[in-house]
Amino acid sequence: MTYKVIANIPDSQTIAVVLDDRQVYLLNDTHEATSLLHMGKAPRPSNDYKYVILDKDTKDMIRQEPFTRVAPFASTESTLNEHFSISWNRADEYQLVNVFDPLPVIRRIESKIHVQGQIPTLHITGNPSDIDSLHHHQLEDIDVEDLQMIYISVNEVKTFDHVKLSISGRSTRLMPKLGYAIQLSKKQELYGHRRFKLRASAADPTFMTENMGYSMANAMGLPASQYSYVRLYINQQSIGLFGFVEHLKNPWVRNEFGNGDKDYQQGTLWVGQNSFNKTEVSQGESSTTTNRLSNKTQQQLHADFSYFGRDNVGLYQTFYPVKEKPSKGEPDYSRLIDFTEFLSKQPDTIVTHPSVVDAWEHHIDVESFLRTMALDLLTMDTDGFVANNNNFLLYDDVERKQLVLSEQDFDLSCGIVLPQYNASRVWGGNYSEFPGMETQPLSSKILQVPAFREKFDELMRHATQQLFTSGAVRKRIDTLYAMLQEDVAWDKSLPPVGEFKWKLPANMSSMMSDAMMKGVPFEQAVYGPASMPIQTPIAEWARLRGENLEAFIQQTTGQPYALAQQPIKQN
Template sequence: MLLHQGAAPSALPYRYVQYNPENNEIIHSETEDRPPLTEPTTLNEFYGRSWTRKQVKMFEHLPYQDHFNRTDSNLHPSDEIPTIHVISEEDNIYNLHGYYLQDIDIRVNMTYIRADRIKLFTNVRFKIGGRSSRLFTKLGYNLCFPKDQDLEGYRKLKLRAAASDPSYMREKLAYDMLYAAGMPATQASYVRLFINNRAIGLFVLVEKYDDTWLENEFHGGIGNKHGVLYEGKGAAKNRERYADLSYHGDDLAYYAESAYEMKEVDSEKEVSDLGDLVGLAKFIDSQAKMDGDLSNQSLETWHSQLDVYGFLTNMAFEFLHGSWDGYLQNTENYYLYKDPTTSRFVWIPWDLEYVMGSGPVSIPSLLEGNYSHFDGIAHKPLIKTLLNVPHFRQVFEQILRNLVTLLYDKSFPVIDSLEDFLRQDVEWDQAQIRMRDGLSFLPLGPHFVENVLQNSQGHANMPLPLSLDYWVAADYIIRINQHIPFQTAVEGNTTHVSLMGVKEWITQKSNNVKKYLFLEDPE
């Protein structure tokens, strides 16, 4: 039982305790009194927290038009941390975590607890999420609700563990900045997770992209049509083919064996191949072959094919955040949506944990202030071809200026507020025993042989980022198995070459970009 109910005098301060009912002995007590009630009942309060609701400063919305038509939803409260409790047979839970490299899903009952409401769900599909993230001892999870159930309008959700990020806020900040810039993407918030009455930890809740999400994000929640959704998944055929949007002829079979996947089919046309995506790659190739004959490059034609401003904004964020696991450096973690209302593609980013100075990569190279020197920009077909058009290059540089001055340079109050919001729950999370045995990225445990032999995650096809540094990777393995203080992870001076503090990254990257854009002539 996770939620308890009782009665006490309302005019007095109070605190919660854990006690043994057999002898009325107090086992543990909260350290601080809570103030007297002003209402007949309390909110659903979490043991050991000094607050139930707490305001967090948010980024101001930039003066741009939104590139989405998002339906209203209460999925992501900004002033509280809900609790999710899943229950299943113990054997199911054991097998799920014991065979963590295998594609296993189980059915669970789930309780969702907010400060002022409780929701119950049955027969929810629950599984471990991700590929490389399965190698951490703190695992992430996927939730899929039956068709007759949803959580605040969404049926597929992900619980992101933030296992590589001791600040717990990189991905949250990245999605919040996208939202402030009017870009379509999941929003993000925090939840506490329990499994069979066992505390698991603090997680980042994000939406999974599916037909319901497309309807909610682009069509105001109206479920009439949603278009085609493609995913770029890095590499395929033992890293011989990449999802870089390069053109290799019209044979769809070639692309079907590449690192692209159709995630959602057009609800009206029942499109079931990669034809539209190949058409985009062919268009990019034709524009690139003009070889500088800019008079023939029609801006209108570009805009009819792609939400160019949205794509350039996303690339500006990849550069600004030093993202090494996106399109520019790893040809993955992006989606392309063929919007049926405009018949053009919209860029949607995904999986933003590895940003702002964290990972097995050369962080000094990611701190580069001259975007033309950032690995990937000069070679990936779509961004390379667009930046060869002077107008789009000017637009890209103006976007960078705006993001630096209106978001990065004004981010510290947001970060300070979020740090205060998370502090108690981070301490709680770090005290929990993880569900997977062994060490992160050292896949040992009681079912080691079965996990290796029956690994379903396709690690052989995972791309290697352009900024990968094997010496830094060694430090990365060491530090993800060590304790990094929360404040240090936020402020800086971590003593690890694989990790900068969030504020430390923002300060240095902002200074480098402004030096190039404002004080130096482009090369």
């Protein structure tokens, strides 16, 4: 039978398979597409086998797998594409239940891009000097083009030419372990997708925070990427374990909303980004605009659905930049401007007029807005829409003539609470007091409509029960921990390709450098005890988040407007 194993070894070494702890057979061949995938013929073992790395000349053993693999079935002609020192090929990865059906606007393609319980390998090859330059200039926006990418799953090898690679992210490009963006050529697709992001988890020793955020977004029936993992190699260098997400550039919009139909007439996709200094905003703006916004610009402007005025499209373009253009024409901000003007005229008190529900739904998909707000509170996302006017998606559904809201990038959620936030409000079960809920124009006004408040409370009750009370979130954490242990150990053994360039505030520098940058053990990061003041072990977060929400909901059942207090549990 044929044995196949992925291993990154120098030319002075070779790999072999050991059958039943006594017979050694060299695997002298490699796959035509990649030098990482070693292959060779050997008999079927009676009981078990394992892979070893040998000196090519002396055949002395250099390294061996610390476990044995079960003998394949008698009918098996070949092993799967296995990975050296990873004891499993397919893992038991528990998936969260669908708390709610997907929103009607979602018509997602069926795709194998995210396969449950598997971690494919990406091998990117190209000009070494171009790759080195990319890593040495990690703060610059550089595209390295004309690369080759080989995708290796347990049973497939796919080759892609003319691939583009760049460093991605904002804060992550300041870290030693860098994140990447990958773009395939227009003539090639990987299971219907062309653009991807590799999320480094450089500041997350659990390697699960974003996974949990995206998993919960999908469970809430919101438009979002799914999340899986890949092992990355660039040329002859092992880079590490990465989160694998869809980059929200074409063809993502038609894949998410149009079932992949190339004739789908898509609307504009915007992203919301947080505030910046007023001097940057006012440059080039008219005095009329500056006067109108003077109360805002004395502090800061935000992507919080404030009304900037009809003659000030420039500000909307700044705070809601276009991620993808519509199928026809140029991005039109009219629907967004109309909604922010409508929102600015809504009262801060309870509204009971019978036409108010239709008035809101004339502008927005209310269900998507309420679910996204609930998602922020459930995940404790302190860098999302509610708390920070950041990392949200806004889609112009031209068919229904509504704005659709969702979320992305959950790296500051699920137990990570930065010092500038009131931890009691973040952790508290009284979700009305979560940062931003009482102060954001949208969240503070939409819940003044009794029907929306009742719906939102029901969303929180049902999601809390399905995700936390049921134990679903904790079960997913446990299966991810079992699946990722060996890969995290491998990742942490590798030298980074970047440098630490983050100039940290004084109150964070010691905790970040001592705890995060020196590495928190994986088990401790997941299960505790806590070692970083800003990050609670994710299993403990799941327990405390569930308990606090359950306690508040129990107290306020039947009292949708109550703001009763209860003891807050936090790490």
